[in-house]
Amino acid sequence: MSAPVRTVLAGMLPGVPDSVLIANRGEIARRVARTARRMGVRVIAVYSEADADLPYVAEADEAVLIGPAPPRLSYLNADAILAAAARTGAQAVHPGYGFLAENAEFAQRVLDEGLTWIGPSPYAIEQMGDKIRARNLMTDVGIPVAHGSSEPVRDAADAVAHASRIGYPVMIKAAAGGGGIGMTISADDDQLRAGFETARSRAERFFGDPAILIERYITSARHVEVQILGLADGRVIALGERDCSAQRRHQKLAEETPSPGVGADLRERMLATAVRAGEAVGYRGAGTVECLVDSQTSEFVFLEMNTRLQVEHPVTEMVTGIDLVEQQFLIADGAEVSFDPGSVQPSGHALELRVYAEDPVRFLPSPGAITEWKEPAGAGVRVDAGYAAGNVVTPHYDPLVAKLVVHGADRAQALDRARQAVGEFVVTGPKTNLAFHTDLLNCREFASGDYDTSVVSRLRP
Amino acid sequence: MTEIRAEMVANVWKVVAAEGDTVADGDTLVILESMKMEIPVLAEGAGSISRMAVSEGDVIQEGDLIAIIE
Numbered sequence: 112m113s114a115p116v117r118t119v120l121a122g123m124l125p126g127v128p129d130s131v132l133i134a135n136r137g138e139i140a141r142r143v144a145r146t147a148r149r150m151g152v153r154v155i156a157v158y159s160e161a162d163a164d165l166p167y168v169a170e171a172d173e174a175v176l177i178g179p180a181p182p183r184l185s186y187l188n189a190d191a192i193l194a195a196a197a198r199t200g201a202q203a204v205h206p207g208y209g210f211l212a213e214n215a216e217f218a219q220r221v222l223d224e225g226l227t228w229i230g231p232s233p234y235a236i237e238q239m240g241d242k243i244r245a246r247n248l249m250t251d252v253g254i255p256v257a258h259g260s261s262e263p264v265r266d267a268a269d270a271v272a273h274a275s276r277i278g279y280p281v282m283i284k285a286a287a288g289g290g291g292i293g294m295t296i297s298a299d300d301d302q303l304r305a306g307f308e309t310a311r312s313r314a315e316r317f318f319g320d321p322a323i324l325i326e327r328y329i330t331s332a333r334h335v336e337v338q339i340l341g342l343a344d345g346r347v348i349a350l351g352e353r354d355c356s357a358q359r360r361h362q363k364l365a366e367e368t369p370s371p372g373v374g375a376d377l378r379e380r381m382l383a384t385a386v387r388a389g390e391a392v393g394y395r396g397a398g399t400v401e402c403l404v405d406s407q408t409s410e411f412v413f414l415e416m417n418t419r420l421q422v423e424h425p426v427t428e429m430v431t432g433i434d435l436v437e438q439q440f441l442i443a444d445g446a447e448v449s450f451d452p453g454s455v456q457p458s459g460h461a462l463e464l465r466v467y468a469e470d471p472v473r474f475l476p477s478p479g480a481i482t483e484w485k486e487p488a489g490a491g492v493r494v495d496a497g498y499a500a501g502n503v504v505t506p507h508y509d510p511l512v513a514k515l516v517v518h519g520a521d522r523a524q525a526l527d528r529a530r531q532a533v534g535e536f537v538v539t540g541p542k543t544n545l546a547f548h549t550d551l552l553n554c555r556e557f558a559s560g561d562y563d564t565s566v567v568s569r570l571r572p
Numbered sequence: 573m574t575e576i577r578a579e580m581v582a583n584v585w586k587v588v589a590a591e592g593d594t595v596a597d598g599d600t601l602v603i604l605e606s607m608k609m610e611i612p613v614l615a616e617g618a619g620s621i622s623r624m625a626v627s628e629g630d631v632i633q634e635g636d637l638i639a640i641i642e
Contacts, residue, residue: 292608360609468607476607478581479634506581506606506631 127440128152128202128227133171134192135207137497138513139420141167143205146436155199157192159185161505165497173199180507186210189217193224203227203443205436209509212419213240213289229443231341231418235392239416243286243324249413252391254384257403257412259326267304273325274303280330283307285314286322289417290509291361293317296328331406331563333372334358334414337385338427340438340452341394343445348452349382350427350435355401357551359474359567364544365551366423367462368430371522371560377409388416396442397424397435406563422465422514425495429461429518460525461518464533464548467510471547472571478506483539487532491518491525494536504541512543522560526552547571574617574641582606584630589615589639591624601639602626613638 130153133140144154144167156171161180168174175195178185185191187210196204204221206212206229215233222228230236239245243263246256258277263286264270274281274297283306285293293313297303307323315321338350354370355363373381385400399421401414424435433455438448468477484500496513498504504512515532519525533548547570554570556562582604589601595615601624604611619641626638 290608475611476580476582476609478606506583508607510607510609 127446128444130155130172130199130201131203131205131229131440132157132192132196132199132201133167133205133207134186134211135205135209136162136186136508137165137167138495138511139207139422139497141170141497142425142495143207143420143436144170146434146440147205150437150440152203152440155195155201157186157195159507161507164502166499166502167497175199180505182210182507189214189220193220196221196224196226201226203229203440205229205439206419208417208419208422209290213417215240227443229396229439231392231394231396231398235394235398236418238392239398239418241286241322242284242288242415243322245415246324246413248391249388252387254388254391255410255412257326257329257414260324263322264307264325267307270303270307270323270325271300274300277325277327280328282326282328283310284324284326285310285318285320286324287318287320288314289318291358294361329403329405329412331565332356332403333370333406333563334363334401335370335373335381335404335411336399336401336417336421337382338421338424338435339385339389339394339398339400340435340448341389341396341398341442342448342452343395343442344447345393346452347386347389347394348455349385350431350433350455351457352378352381353421353423353426355423356562356564357557357566358564359571363423363465364467364567365462365464365548365557366426367460367522367525368426369457369460372404372406372562374409377404377411381411384411384413388413394418397421397439422511423463425493425514425516426461426463429491429493429516430457430459431455432458459518459520460522461516462525462529464515464529464551465511465544466513466515466536466538466548467544468504468512468541469510469544470542471544471550474544474547474571476506476510477542478504479541480504481538481540483537485535485537486513487515487535489528489532491528492532493517512538512541515548526558573622574615574619576601576613576616576638576641578604578613578632578634578636578638580604580606580611580634582611582632584626584628584632585610587624587626587628589621589624591621594618594620595641604632615641617641
């Protein structure tokens with residue numbers, strides 16, 4: 112038998128499609144495109160009428176207008192996206208995060224068109240997409256979850272009955288939810304009754320599914336997640352953790368790795384658990400297992416699994432030197448990853464700051480035209496940006512305009528570099544939360560590393 | 573008379589109060605949506621709504637009139 116012939120043509124290499132349609136926008140569309148281009152893959156962008164001038168559209172090899180600004184008419188419009196794929200001859204679809212990334216039906220349609228879906232199987236997406244089902248599945252394989260409801264909570268009275276069993280405070284969540292939307296904490300029956308109705312209407316509106324679950328709320332906790340990678344040969348590996356405790360409105364503002372609150376023993380247990388969670392659904396590709404770590408007891412519980420590339424994936428890339436998007440491409444086509452899974456040695460410390468177009472005090476949205484945009488640069492500094500000078504930040508999408516990622520030999524150096532980089536980042540036009548990040552980096556609690564999910568609310572009461 | 577104006581570009585998601593309604597200080601008049609966030613617009617002072625200048629689905633700009641309370 113002759114040896115396989117390798118040519119330099121991307122489409123001829125195992126694991127590398129000839130072209131990819133990126134079904135997303137902004138910074139993540141640009142970030143995925145960067146790796147695709149490096150791998151010799153033709154990049155096809157899709158955009159709404161509101162995004163025609165953004166850098167990711169101009170930089171793509173081909174760009175297709177898929178509809179008006181509202182997401183349901185464009186980035187959530189599966190028909191328009193699949194039509195764009197067919198018209199441009201795309202061989203693969205990368206969904207980024209958000210929008211259709213965790214939509215099992217969309218993933219299946221991509222596969223049915225004969226295209227490569229750069230993500231986990233529709234089955235894995237479906238199993239993990241419903242938080243109640245995911246909780247129950249994790250319990251079945253011996254993974255700890257917070258005390259909570261194992262089936263959808265029917266009404267406010269049912270919620271109160273659950274809470275009396277679980278104990279207050281409790282967290283109300285949309286079973287199909289994400290991004291912190293619809294999550295409310297209740298300290299007693301009255302708050303729960305009121306919060307339940309709000310959560311239900313938001314769940315219906317944002318996720319098209321009113322199912323609600325209730326979980327015991329851990330008052331002082333760190334939000335720590337594990338990056339996993341399901342390899343083409345069926346193995347699942349863990350690539351370290353990320354601490355995402357700095358949040359406002361249950362949405363992440365800053366992430367770092369390693370977590371200053373996770374010791375070697377806890378890390379080992381969390382990584383092993385995350386691998387088991389991935390194995391339970393035969394996971395392939397990049398995924399994230401989110402956990403809460405109780406600050407008092409250092410015990411952790413499973414929160415949810417995100418079956419896609421995570422916003423904060425760059426911090427893992429900075430300490431491991433692994434391009435996670437490249438691995439997604441390789442795994443999706445059944446190829447081996449580009450590194451030795453047995454000898455990953457994270458090095459140093461990385462921190463990501465999410466730059467949002469919102470005022471730095473009340474965190475209210477601040478869309479507008481960008482008149483000046485100057486990114487920081489230097490040793491250990493990476494900026495994943497979705498915008499540039501002359502672009503308009505519109506109210507149609509989330510407020511993330513860029514991610515500032517820094518790497519240092521240790522946490523102290525990473526924080527120093529972050530402080531300097533934040534100071535050099537200039538965005539004029541919309542208000543941004545850069546001034547908040549300066550405050551966060553300088554506050555004693557965050558700087559000490561000994562912080563929890565309430566650090567931002569203490570900084571901005 | 574109090575003019576309630578928009579603080580940012582936003583979509584009008586829900587109009588909660590109507591012309592002629594009597595409102596108290598802090599009552600929700602409309603709920604805006606911008607960047608995947610709901611932003612309630614509240615009455616600044618008690619009175620009756622003499623004008624509701626927006627409808628659900630409108631896109632409003634910073635400084636646009638939302639309602640007048642007298």
